[in-house]
Amino acid sequence: MEEIVKKIKEKKPLDNLDDDYVLGFIDEFFKKEPKLKKKYENQSLKKIDVKKIVKNVRNDLNRFYGQFWLSDSIRESSHRSVRERNLFYEKFYYEIFFRIGIDFKSILDLGCGLNPLTYNLIPNYKDTYFIAVELTKKDCDKIVKIFKKDEIDGEVIKADLRRYNDFPKVDICFMFKLLESLEGEGHKLAEHLITNLKASYIIVSFSTLDTKGRRMNYPRRGWFERMLSRLGLRFDKFEDFNEIFYIIEKAL
Ligand SMILES: C[S@@+](CC[C@H](N)C(=O)[O-])C[C@H]1O[C@@H](n2cnc3c(N)ncnc32)[C@H](O)[C@@H]1O
Numbered sequence: 001m002e003e004i005v006k007k008i009k010e011k012k013p014l015d016n017l018d019d020d021y022v023l024g025f026i027d028e029f030f031k032k033e034p035k036l037k038k039k040y041e042n043q044s045l046k047k048i049d050v051k052k053i054v055k056n057v058r059n060d061l062n063r064f065y066g067q068f069w070l071s072d073s074i075r076e077s078s079h080r081s082v083r084e085r086n087l088f089y090e091k092f093y094y095e096i097f098f099r100i101g102i103d104f105k106s107i108l109d110l111g112c113g114l115n116p117l118t119y120n121l122i123p124n125y126k127d128t129y130f131i132a133v134e135l136t137k138k139d140c141d142k143i144v145k146i147f148k149k150d151e152i153d154g155e156v157i158k159a160d161l162r163r164y165n166d167f168p169k170v171d172i173c174f175m176f177k178l179l180e181s182l183e184g185e186g187h188k189l190a191e192h193l194i195t196n197l198k199a200s201y202i203i204v205s206f207s208t209l210d211t212k213g214r215r216m217n218y219p220r221r222g223w224f225e226r227m228l229s230r231l232g233l234r235f236d237k238f239e240d241f242n243e244i245f246y247i248i249e250k251a252l
Contacts (some may be wrong), residue, residue: 015058016138018136072143078114084242096243104200105171107128108167111161113134114142114143115174119150126153130153134159140158141147205244206219206243
């Protein structure tokens with residue numbers, strides 16, 4: 001298995017991923033392809049089988065991680081989501097803080113990407129404690145550098161959000177374009193996160209573009225709105241710059 005993991009990680013930026021994370025995706029792939037799993041167990045995988053495993057698992061890893069990290073450098077153009085909304089950040093933070101006010105002291109940013117590059121556009125950022133969470137050590141190291149350069153008070157946590165979500169109580173939690181990057185099918189994890197997070201406001205965003213870059217006919221997420229109503233959570237929403245935002249209030 002070590003050899004297969006090594007082969008999968010030969011393509012950048014998948015080399016940043018922990019072996020255990022990659023192994024989890026191989027396991028998932030084997031569930032869909034039990035014949036290949038049998039062959040692996042009998043040590044009878046052919047070259048073509050290995051190629052198939054590597055290709056499919058890389059596709060899955062790119063869907064959840066690789067597609068977002070465009071280069072190793074630390075600038076807005078190096079992360080897909082930040083690059084997409086780069087010119088609009090000021091307006092977009094305005095839209096958020098206009099709705100929830102600026103009486104906050106802490107922000108938790110889950111699956112933050114290179115968002116920390118824009119924290120200095122947030123009102124009161126000098127008096128705010130930021131907790132930024134990302135999947136790999138290499139990306140977390142980049143974020144630590146941003147914190148140092150921009151003198152951001154806070155911490156960076158390396159965590160796989162599919163397993164770990166024991167975060168401290170905060171005023172605001174960002175989950176920008178995160179939920180659909182965490183789980184393939186179903187919404188169990190989304191519900192788990194929303195239910196367990198201790199934040200007065202959770203701000204969740206989704207893209208309003210489809211995979212071909214066209215505007216979706218129905219960008220609002222019905223499943224998400226139904227889930228929030230079922231959990232008894234009040235929410236407001238607005239749409240801006242190819243993104244739909246849900247501002248969720250949690251009574252703590
Ligand atoms: C669509 S990007 C959004 C980035 C950022 N929130 C933004 O909107 O600019 C999703 C991010 O989630 C991170 N991610 C994906 N799976 C993760 C996991 N299991 N745990 C933690 N972070 C994860 C990716 O590395 C990526 O940076």
